[in-house]
Amino acid sequence: MQLQGRATGVARSARVPARARPVLSARRLSPAKAAVTVEFEVTEAVAAAPPAAAPATEPVPAPPPAPVGYGSALVLQGFAWDSWKKGEGNWYGKVQEKIPDIEAAGFTHVWLPPPSRSVSAEGYLPGQLYNLKSKYGNRAQLKELTAALNAAGMIPMGDIVINHRCADNKVDGVYNDFDDDQAEEHGNTKIDWGKWAITGDDPHFRGTGNPDTGDDYGAAPDLDHANPELRTALVEWLAWLKTEIGFKSWRFDYVRGFGAEFITEYVDGSVGRDALNVGEFWTDAKWNGSDLDYNQDESRQKLCDWIKGTGERSCAFDFPTKAVLQEAVKNTQYNRLRDDRGKAAGLLGWWPGKTMTFIENHDTGSTQQHWPFPADYMAAGYAYILTHPGIPCVFWDHLFTWGEELTGVISSLAALRRRAGVVSDSKLEILAADSDMYVARVADSLVIKLGPRGDMGSLVPSEAEGWKFAMSGKDWAVWEKTGNAPAAPEAAPVAEAEVEAAPAAVAEAAAPEPDDAQLGTSCVCWYCLVIKLGPRGDMGSLVPSEAEGWKFAMSGKDWAVWEKTGNAPAAPEAAPVAEAEVEAAPAAVAEAAAPEA
Numbered sequence: 161m162q163l164q165g166r167a168t169g170v171a172r173s174a175r176v177p178a179r180a181r182p183v184l185s186a187r188r189l190s191p192a193k194a195a196v197t198v199e200f201e202v203t204e205a206v207a208a209a210p211p212a213a214a215p216a217t218e219p220v221p222a223p224p225p226a227p228v229g230y231g232s233a234l235v236l237q238g239f240a241w242d243s244w245k246k247g248e249g250n251w252y253g254k255v256q257e258k259i260p261d262i263e264a265a266g267f268t269h270v271w272l273p274p275p276s277r278s279v280s281a282e283g284y285l286p287g288q289l290y291n292l293k294s295k296y297g298n299r300a301q302l303k304e305l306t307a308a309l310n311a312a313g314m315i316p317m318g319d320i321v322i323n324h325r326c327a328d329n330k331v332d333g334v335y336n337d338f339d340d341d342q343a344e345e346h347g348n349t350k351i352d353w354g355k356w357a358i359t360g361d362d363p364h365f366r367g368t369g370n371p372d373t374g375d376d377y378g379a380a381p382d383l384d385h386a387n388p389e390l391r392t393a394l395v396e397w398l399a400w401l402k403t404e405i406g407f408k409s410w411r412f413d414y415v416r417g418f419g420a421e422f423i424t425e426y427v428d429g430s431v432g433r434d435a436l437n438v439g440e441f442w443t444d445a446k447w448n449g450s451d452l453d454y455n456q457d458e459s460r461q462k463l464c465d466w467i468k469g470t471g472e473r474s475c476a477f478d479f480p481t482k483a484v485l486q487e488a489v490k491n492t493q494y495n496r497l498r499d500d501r502g503k504a505a506g507l508l509g510w511w512p513g514k515t516m517t518f519i520e521n522h523d524t525g526s527t528q529q530h531w532p533f534p535a536d537y538m539a540a541g542y543a544y545i546l547t548h549p550g551i552p553c554v555f556w557d558h559l560f561t562w563g564e565e566l567t568g569v570i571s572s573l574a575a576l577r578r579r580a581g582v583v584s585d586s587k588l589e590i591l592a593a594d595s596d597m598y599v600a601r602v603a604d605s606l607v608i609k610l611g612p613r614g615d616m617g618s619l620v621p622s623e624a625e626g627w628k629f630a631m632s633g634k635d636w637a638v639w640e641k642t643g644n645a646p647a648a649p650e651a652a653p654v655a656e657a658e659v660e661a662a663p664a665a666v667a668e669a670a671a672p673e674p675d676d677a678q679l680g681t682s683c684v685c686w687y688c689l690v691i692k693l694g695p696r697g698d699m700g701s702l703v704p705s706e707a708e709g710w711k712f713a714m715s716g717k718d719w720a721v722w723e724k725t726g727n728a729p730a731a732p733e734a735a736p737v738a739e740a741e742v743e744a745a746p747a748a749v750a751e752a753a754a755p756e757a
Contacts, residue, residue, distance in 0.1 A: 306406030323417035374417035420469025481506025498593035
């Protein structure tokens, strides 16, 4: 049987032209896409924000918080672009083998690849929707996987490709006639559609349906979602995927290709409005030549409009945050991460409860590399999305194929997020957003610092206020609020503050603790310097005390140095003990040629 569709690489890469900026022609907007600006309120920032133009429309009151059902969600994309090859006919089995690791890392949802038979091996040119024999495996193997995920308390998320469908037969020389070879088995409305199911203005496939309610997708016939018979059939298929296969939430592919209002019907007729659903609405970032514009309000507005158009049944992937975060780490422009109102610069800053943040996916990275995140800063990228509001989505390759170090970072950050109680709509306070340093406090329980600057000044979290260094890596560090501020001693003399200095080493999730003898040999004091080597973060009483004139100087991977300034704080005359203000070592890797203090 011959199926209509272009070569896989062309079909998907057609979405992303040169410069990896997805420029897609907007032919028309659906009636439900009224312009509505949606924002969340956050505490005003301390430092000045970069220049940015004001939004084109006035904001409306903030939307309600995300439903409790998925406010604390953590999503794993359970495949990459080439996973169908690596699965050797059963990628579902490969994912099932990893369920203990996925569960241990704290993931709540696993996004699985498109399930239907497809012209493209990757699944994004589906034909027979009910035929679940794909390059990833067969129906039985998929059901075994979803059952195992559900049993482990994780939610299988199906990748739903319904903007278009590849036809089976030619009419007048064009593939626009569909078959349904599974009709007797599924028992639902047959989906052996004709030209009536294709939009009437599709430029390639000569459909006779209603005008398209979104953008054209040239690789396959665009489905006429304005047709109630077609929508009924799609709802039946989605409900079947839930009841018969075990899916409980959806990732909707290429949602800019059809009206947002139809998502409402598809969700309500299958998994329900309280499920975590997300749409891929790939907005075009605003550029000034080769430079990303500091103002990405147009992209943010489009995503807010789409979410509102779905009746708030779906979240949206935060492409604006990916754009600004990539440029920030790549060009040392961390001032991009705060807009002119003191909020996060992506969709995250306007509607965090409906925002799904990500660093990479099967299109932007993987073997396609359409719009890759800088590899040297991958851990810093995850430090940002896993400590911030929104719903983070982690890419399969980063968790399982990039090496133990990145796996440890992601797992440890995910655990820290849970421990700190960070959820999708947690409070975000941006304390600094300069070109070389970004500092934010999240949910009053985490502080994150990004950027190469070593001196955080007064923004260093204080142990006296209950803050404790958690972990760090190249150009990033995180502290958590423990609530256990040290108690003042009864005696009059000033106590030495025992503060954990932040090592530059990336904390490993399962790193063994060295014994006391090992720690002793890794710390050497020689009159004017103290150096610490090794991965352990807790130095205990060996942390150099500011009360004795020590000051943090610089750090790198598995090392940190303090210098003796001789300027120990004077003991107060009054009896109460003063709190020692000690600088914690930032995680930035200090350059060898850094100017001396």
